[in-house]
Amino acid sequence: MKQPIEPIRIIEGREKEKIMEILLEQFGVEKIPGKIIKRGKEKIFLFTGSLTEREIQNLSQATFVERVGVYFAKENEGELRLSIEGTQILKNEIKKNIVELNEEEKETWMMGHEILKKTGLKGFVVIKYKEDMLGTGKASEEKITNFIPKSRRLKDKSIEN
Amino acid sequence: MTKRSRKIPDPKPAFVERINQLLTEEKDNKAYWEILKTKPVHSIRCNTLKISPEKLIKKLNSKGWKISQPWKTNPEIMIIESALLPGELGRALEHLLGYYYIQELSSMLPMIAMKPKENESYLDLCAAPGSKTTQAAALMKNTGTIIANEISIGRMRILASNLERCGVTNTIITRKEGRALSKNLEKNNMTFDKILVDAPCSGEGTLRSTPKTYIMWNPKTIKHLSKLQKQLFLSSFDKLKINGEMIYSTCTHAPEENEEVVSYCLEKLGNKIEIIDFKLPIKTREGITKWQDKEYDKRVKLTKRIYPHDNNTEGFFVSKFRKVKE
Numbered sequence: 494m495k496q497p498i499e500p501i502r503i504i505e506g507r508e509k510e511k512i513m514e515i516l517l518e519q520f521g522v523e524k525i526p527g528k529i530i531k532r533g534k535e536k537i538f539l540f541t542g543s544l545t546e547r548e549i550q551n552l553s554q555a556t557f558v559e560r561v562g563v564y565f566a567k568e569n570e571g572e573l574r575l576s577i578e579g580t581q582i583l584k585n586e587i588k589k590n591i592v593e594l595n596e597e598e599k600e601t602w603m604m605g606h607e608i609l610k611k612t613g614l615k616g617f618v619v620i621k622y623k624e625d626m627l628g629t630g631k632a633s634e635e636k637i638t639n640f641i642p643k644s645r646r647l648k649d650k651s652i653e654n
Numbered sequence: 655m656t657k658r659s660r661k662i663p664d665p666k667p668a669f670v671e672r673i674n675q676l677l678t679e680e681k682d683n684k685a686y687w688e689i690l691k692t693k694p695v696h697s698i699r700c701n702t703l704k705i706s707p708e709k710l711i712k713k714l715n716s717k718g719w720k721i722s723q724p725w726k727t728n729p730e731i732m733i734i735e736s737a738l739l740p741g742e743l744g745r746a747l748e749h750l751l752g753y754y755y756i757q758e759l760s761s762m763l764p765m766i767a768m769k770p771k772e773n774e775s776y777l778d779l780c781a782a783p784g785s786k787t788t789q790a791a792a793l794m795k796n797t798g799t800i801i802a803n804e805i806s807i808g809r810m811r812i813l814a815s816n817l818e819r820c821g822v823t824n825t826i827i828t829r830k831e832g833r834a835l836s837k838n839l840e841k842n843n844m845t846f847d848k849i850l851v852d853a854p855c856s857g858e859g860t861l862r863s864t865p866k867t868y869i870m871w872n873p874k875t876i877k878h879l880s881k882l883q884k885q886l887f888l889s890s891f892d893k894l895k896i897n898g899e900m901i902y903s904t905c906t907h908a909p910e911e912n913e914e915v916v917s918y919c920l921e922k923l924g925n926k927i928e929i930i931d932f933k934l935p936i937k938t939r940e941g942i943t944k945w946q947d948k949e950y951d952k953r954v955k956l957t958k959r960i961y962p963h964d965n966n967t968e969g970f971f972v973s974k975f976r977k978v979k980e
Contacts, residue, residue, distance in 0.1 A: 527823055536758040541823040542799035543773065547845075549826070555838035556803070560814055563823045576750065578821045581704060603747060625751060644815060645750045 501553065501561055503546040504529040504537075512537070515573050518563040519617055530561045535571070539582065566632030572617055577645060580619050580626035590618045590632070592637060600625060603647040608637040662691055662861075663868040669858075672873075675946070676907060677848065677961070683964040694862045694968055696734040696743055697753040699762060699785075701820050702792045705753045707732070713748055724759070730792070731762060752819040757785045758863060759936075760960050760970035764852060764903040765789040767932045767958075767972050773798045774847040779832045779890050782809035783817035787850060791822040800825040801846075803835050836889035845895045849869040853883045855904035855911050859969025862866040862962060887919045894977040899930070903972045907959070909945035912971040916941070916957055917950035930974040931956045937964040941973070 504512065509529055516522040527541040540562030544552070552558055565579045580587065592612050594602055599622040602608055612618065612632050620627040620637070630637040665673075677683040700707045707729040711721050720735040732754075734743065743749060743756050762785075770776050770790045781787045781802035789791055790800060802817070802825050804810040810829050817825055828835065832851075856876050857867045887902055902919075904911050920927060941957035943950050957973035 530873070539823050540826075541796045541825065543775070543797070543824075544799050544826070551842050552801070552826065552828070552844070553843050555844070556828040556835050559810060559827040559829050560817075561826050564818055565820060576818075578818060581752075581821060581824070603750065612865075647747060647750065648745050 498557075501530060501532045501549055501558060503540075503549070504531055512573070515571070516583075517535075519573060520575070520583070520586075520590055520619060522583055522586045523588065526582065527562065527605065532561075535568050536564060537566045537568065538562040539579070550566050574617050574631075574640060575619065575629045577626070577628040577641070580628055584626050587619050587626075590614055590616070591621055592618045592632065593639050594620060594622045594627070596622070597604075598622075599625075599627065600647065602630075602637075602639060603641060603645075604649045605641050605643070605646040606649075607639050609635060610637060611635055660691070660693060662865045665868050666871055668873055669868075669871050673907070675940075676909075682963075684837060686961060687897070689826065689963040689966065690861050692862065694758055694962075695966060696738055697757060697759045697762075698732050698734065698743065699757045699789060700730040700732060700754050701752055701788065703796060703821050704751070710748065712754055717746070727935055728762075728766065731759070733759075734792055741947050748858070749752060750819075752821055755785060755788050755816070755820060756791070758968050759965070760859065760967040761785055761905070762789060763934050763936070763958075763960065763970055763972050764850060764901045765793065767974050768792050768848055768850060768899065768901045770798075770848050775845075776848040776850070777799045777846045777890065777893060778802045778850045778852070779835070779886060780804065780852055780854060781827075782813040784813040784820075784849060787813070788816060788820040788822055790848075790850075791817075791820070791824055794824060796822065796824045798824060798847075801828055802826070803828045803830060803832065805829065805831050832886045833889045833896070835892050839893055845893055847895055847898050849890050849894055849898070849900040851883075851890050851900065851902045853879075853886055853902065853904050853911070853915075855879055855883070855906040856908055857905055858907045859905040859960070859962070859971075876908045876910050880908075880914055883911055883915045884918050884969055887915055888922060889974070891923060891977065896977055896980065898977050900975045900977070901971065901972065902975070905968065905970055907961070907971070908967050909942055909950075912959070912973075913941045913943070913945065913954040913957060915948045916946065916973050920951050920953055926977060926979045928976045928978050929953045929956050929977050930976055932958075932972075932974050934958060934960075934972070936960065936967065938972075939964070941971075
């Protein structure tokens with residue numbers, strides 16, 4: 494049976510406060526430049542367009558709305574994992590849990606591999622190389638797990654041919 | 655700009671005949687067929703939503719790429735002058751991070767003509783793969799609202815992926831057949847400051863990058879597309895605000911898909927529509943007023959034809975209109 498399409502919601506009130514609290518706690522982020530949009534339980538989108546929730550709902554009556562704004566973060570057991578765009582958009586707001594990579598580690602990271610590194614951090618960390626924001630990883634004692642989607646990875650030269 | 659040659663399929667005789675009718679001057683005609691044997695230049699557009707042209711050039715130079723900026727008025731538009739490996743542009747870290755969009759020079763022209771501004775509302779009726787939507791979002795600095803519509807699910811996924819990579823936050827992606835979307839928006843009283851109809855077309859202008867168009871080209875398709883394009887034009891024009899502007903563009907040279915569509919719609923819309931003259935940073939030719947047994951409205955001279963051999967680009971057609979009355 495076809496699953497019913499979940500409505501698009503602009504997150505306001507307590508639900509928004511909760512997301513902001515998590516962003517503050519995890520990354521020191523105090524403000525975000527747009528509306529938080531959700532469809533379903535996990536994926537969070539950021540929308541800077543001028544349409545109101547009512548107008549978006551009206552548009553949904555006129556046509557199938559596939560997406561509103563950009564994929565920004567994923568909710569994961571009470572924590573937030575920022576997408577590459579999420580880290581780039583919040584570049585100047587992110588103040589903690591940042592792991593800076595060297596050039597070799599950056600290549601490894603962008604190929605989609607985990608980074609063997611003791612950071613002293615635990616949980617989601619923002620990955621950075623010089624001025625470039627490279628998404629979020631999950632730090633444990635000795636490594637950082639990679640979440641770079643396949644379509645955004647550098648070609649792994651070691652498995653060429 | 656360098657020219658990169660390769661082997662191409664033989665064009666169909668009917669296509670040769672039509673181009674010979676369009677480009678009657680011998681030297682001009684020869685230059686057209688000659689340039690089709692070469693690949694287009696490697697052009698990119700700096701995604702100013704994420705990085706400035708100066709910073710991007712610095713990054714690309716550090717990879718050993720030689721960069722030029724062909725148009726002074728548009729520093730975000732760049733050409734990679736260095737030789738590249740196949741697929742190298744798409745695999746580069748700067749591309750994966752959304753710092754640039756790979757886009758053919760002529761495909762950047764509709765947005766240069768349209769000039770979308772901050773806080774405007776903009777409808778892109780046939781938006782995939784997203785080159786012009788991402789260009790508009792950058793010009794609008796992610797403000798206002800863009801409705802990016804696409805009928806095909808497969809192409810819509812490519813559109814979504816490109817908008818994501820470019821960090822476009824002011825856009826809503828919709829999936830509907832273009833004419834039906836305009837009709838449904840009517841019920842919502844939704845109107846726009848700017849509309850782009852970059853219509854599905856026979857693609858004659860893309861022969862340099864997509865030689866399979868030589869094989870797929872078919873005169874019957876042109877006739878069918880012309881009908882669809884007229885309907886897309888008329889139905890979407892209705893969704894403009896008063897003084898709102900619309901760009902109608904194609905990547906083909908076929909007059910049936912270009913001047914004929916414009917001439918037909920000018921006549922149909924009467925005093926509601928005004929055709930606008932505009933400037934582009936490359937050599938263009940005015941629209942033709944006669945093709946085979948048909949004469950078009952003289953105002954189609956204000957439309958722009960872009961031939962590949964005039965600027966070492968692909969071929970394109972761009973026209974601009976304003977809604978003056980309901």
